[in-house]
Amino acid sequence: MLKQTEGSHAVAEAVALCRPEVVCAYPISPQTHIVEGLGEMVKAGDVENCEFINVESEFAAMSVAIGSSAAGARTYTATASQGLLFMVEAVFNASGLGLPIVMTVANRAIGAPINIWNDHSDSLSQRDSGWIQLFAETNQEALDLHIQAFKLAEEVSLPVMVCMDGFILTHAYERVDVPSQEQVDSFLPPYEPRQVLDPKNPVSIGAMVGPEAFAEVRYLAHAKQMQALELIPKMAEQFKAVFGRESGGLTHSYLTDDADTIVVAMGSVLGTIKDTVDEMRAAGEKIGVLGITSYRPFPIESVRAALQNAQRVVVLEKSLAVGIGGILSTDVRMAMSGLQLHGHTVVAGLGGRAITRKSLRALFAKAARGELEHLSFLDLDWNVINKQLERERATRRSGPAAESMLRDVGVIAARIG
């Protein structure tokens, strides 16, 4: 059914259609509308047989999820930013135990400085947590990916994060096609756990594993992600057969076949990039886009196949690995190894900084001219940075950096565009 609705609500409806049995809720912007929406649906009886639990922290949210999933219940929670970081120990534990929990991450920057707006620092910090991470480009894809996520998680017994850009997607009202319960039921069978806490057949879960088997147990987690790599495209096909639209998969290519320059990115910024590419194509520029949907497992072969005929690759990422540069680009470089390609990392959109077509066009043109640096930061205000660096050179007690820089920016700091 077509609906004009908020991204968060679309996701809440998708999760409700997946018949979750336990939902753990803890508020954090910009995720909160999702669990609020689910709470309303549970209360209204739209989700039968579902326990909605208000927990005292994100650490508890993931821990309750671990308990309920281990007891055989289909389990869902959602978080963002500091919340994801607060639950990290349990995040690793959930994947280590092989529990197919599904969690939305409404991507948001990590402080300090505290910032509620969008970038990908939060889920990318969980790169090696053992969770599958799928990135949605649109609200429709966010909705669709949740339905696929439960199926994927339960087939490989691994938890899945569905990552959607905070505010940009979660708070945007857009048209989405909400499937029927019959469609979802035909796609997603009831959860049959591989392991369950059952008095009829008692098992111990979570024993200590020493050097004699730890590497093997960890390898199994890798093997399961490799299974997921095979499964994700198949699941997208099955999804298309039932729901009649393309959603999910490992990567999405756009005008890459003859492209000299390929821009690689994840999430909602792909829309802006595609618009820019359309403009540049119209001007005769051979440029294309590779959107990565499955960040973990990382589709090395698929990325390599898409990039191999290009001359240069620009990885535009909403994340920063301080001390080296890119996070996503490190993985893309891995996929490019052996290919004679120019690689560029562009850090953009941190903390909600708008990524405009104008800036992108200038950036891509610079790349096409071969003038783009190895690592660059889109629309960085060098005046503010240099002023602060000078202040720190001149004065030992230069004060808190963020506050000084905000003062330099002035009252327009509230402007995020």
Place this chain on the structure above:
Amino acid sequence: MSFQPLHFYQTGTFTVGNRLLSDKDRTVQADIGRTNSLNSGHRACQGCGEALGARFAIDAAMNAARGRLIAANATGCLEVFSTPYPETSWQIPWIHSLFGNTAAVATGIAAAIKVKRQKGEMGDVRVVAQGGDGGTTDIGFGCLSGMFERNDDVLYICYDNGGYMNTGVQRSSATPPAARTATTMPVGPEPGNAFGQGKFVPAIAMAHEIPYVATATVAGLHDLEYKVTKAMGMRGARYIHILVPCPLGWGAASQDTIKLARLAKETGVFPVFEAEHGEVTGVLKIRRQQPVEEYLKLQKRYAHLFGKKPAVETIARLQAAADKNIRKYGLLDQEAN
């Protein structure tokens, strides 16, 4: 098996053997039908109070739940010594997740059971969570308090040995005053834990006004089983805090575990009581009051109090703390005073 009816008479001892009791008053532990939920073969130290406490408590809980019980376990001695895989001592479904999240994991299990019961996919299965004092009063305290305030249907059992024994005897917020640990030594003028610090979690549990809070020791098997059984007969959040002497961490002889637990109670150092909805409803009276020295001198963690120059003032402060417990909880019968 049939039992030969015998009749004994007590002569000057407070020990009540099972053989003196009618069948229905005998302990679960004495029953050949006990479940041995924490089975033999585990790797606990000789004289481990926690192993004993867990065995008593979980068998009693299993008995009350008619064999349908799931346990969540915090990281710690109990977790490590019970599951040296490929061996496990647990005869019940058991999960260990993390050090600080056991109460929340148990909440999740209880939620899953509730849904499965609604769907008719599962019978009435009960949930216990268990951890040591570090996992309960320190790192797991946030999740514990959350479970309490939501009144989740979980019985949480804390095995309190007054420190982080699994990592080599460090201070926790349940380490008693003047007790020496590896991490009380570097702070302050005395090797022992400072006075005026720490917390008594049973009192904090009572402040949540949860249905049931109790303390117990491994010296009182009947009392412990009674409390576990009573707790299992209730719904909502329940908390039992069991004092479990640790021969390693306390520097005590393995054979003194029960004796020390009894002395902790008989001196007033550890008040044994129960409370419902935030109000004390019963206390286990001191039968033959002992001075705290009798309890302290058996433990090397207090050895610094008993050198050539006994720390008379410190011992007096510990006695005063015990006396305060006695007053506060009414641990002595009036006539005994």
